[in-house]
Amino acid sequence: MAAPDRYAVVGNPISHSKSPRIHTLFAAQTGEDITYEALLAPLDGFAAAVRDFIAAGGRGMNVTVPFKEEAFRLAHRLTERARTAGAVNTLSFACDEILGDNTDGAGLVRDISANLGVAIAGQRVLLLGAGGAARGVILPLLAERPIVLIIANRTADKAYDLASKFPGTSGSGFADLAGQSFDLVINATSAGLANAELPLPAGLFAPGCLAYDMVYGKETPFLEQARAAGAKGADGLGMLVEQAAESFFVWRGIRPRTDAVREMLRRP
Numbered sequence: 001m002a003a004p005d006r007y008a009v010v011g012n013p014i015s016h017s018k019s020p021r022i023h024t025l026f027a028a029q030t031g032e033d034i035t036y037e038a039l040l041a042p043l044d045g046f047a048a049a050v051r052d053f054i055a056a057g058g059r060g061m062n063v064t065v066p067f068k069e070e071a072f073r074l075a076h077r078l079t080e081r082a083r084t085a086g087a088v089n090t091l092s093f094a095c096d097e098i099l100g101d102n103t104d105g106a107g108l109v110r111d112i113s114a115n116l117g118v119a120i121a122g123q124r125v126l127l128l129g130a131g132g133a134a135r136g137v138i139l140p141l142l143a144e145r146p147i148v149l150i151i152a153n154r155t156a157d158k159a160y161d162l163a164s165k166f167p168g169t170s171g172s173g174f175a176d177l178a179g180q181s182f183d184l185v186i187n188a189t190s191a192g193l194a195n196a197e198l199p200l201p202a203g204l205f206a207p208g209c210l211a212y213d214m215v216y217g218k219e220t221p222f223l224e225q226a227r228a229a230g231a232k233g234a235d236g237l238g239m240l241v242e243q244a245a246e247s248f249f250v251w252r253g254i255r256p257r258t259d260a261v262r263e264m265l266r267r268p
């Protein structure tokens with residue numbers, strides 16, 4: 001009998017990663033014969049860790065903090081969504097070639113539109129943050145045709161710079177948002193990890209607004225602010241599971257169901 005195909009997530013740190021659990025659940029659900037492990041790479045040893053995994057028969061890898069930009073540079077070929085994101089979270093190995101993809105934006109859009117039932121088309125959308133996570137979701141968000149997509153960041157110059165690369169968006173500082181309101185506000189900053197509140201002007205959340213924080217597993221100050229202003233709130237766990245499902249689809253050609261997996265991860 002053939003050995004199972006090997007996959008892994010590589011990062012530093014990595015012990016907190018939920019990806020092995022998610023992909024093991026996907027494999028059980030779809031009957032795909034795979035193994036999926038977590039690999040800790042030294043901060044200066046990402047490329048070596050990938051090459052060792054390929055040499056050991058690995059078929060693909062997810063890449064997490066802090067290696068997504070290095071994975072972008074290591075890939076021989078990139079999908080369009082990886083190229084525009086400037087970062088890679090999914091590597092596939094075949095025919096001596098490393099293919100880089102980025103499934104984060106697809107995961108976010110699917111969670112918002114399919115799971116939370118919120119259409120992005122025709123909506124006023126605000127994206128908070130201008131780091132790798134923000135950059136990775138801009139093109140998939142634009143593909144949904146919002147009427148407005150504003151990128152706002154604490155360091156406003158980074159938001160202006162990012163917006164200049166994506167026609168159809170505009171950049172802003174937080175204070176400049178005063179007087180505007182949005183139907184969908186996506187927090188792609190890491191502020192919630194440190195329980196930091198964002199200095200957002202009042203009136204930002206339009207009636208019926210969805211406030212989405214990419215940070216998952218906790219009620220962040222951003223979600224508290226949004227709920228206090230009457231918005232609906234969602235954390236990033238759904239995005240995490242959906243980007244994993246998209247990676248699984250890239251590797252195996254099968255799209256796993258995500259609802260039960262999301263439920264399982266929510267249980268304490």
Ligand code: NDP
Nearest residue numbers: 129130131132133154155188189190191196214236239240
């Ligand atoms: P980066 O380090 O690249 O960027 C961090 C961003 O957060 C910058 O825009 C930074 O602003 C901003 N920021 C950090 N602290 C504060 C603060 N106290 N107040 C205001 N702004 C702040 O991180 P990433 O873009 O890679 O990741 C962002 C978050 O997204 C992470 O928390 C990560 O966990 C989450 N994420 C979730 C995913 C999921 O599947 N749910 C997938 C990918 C990411 P400045 O430029 O001014 O420093």
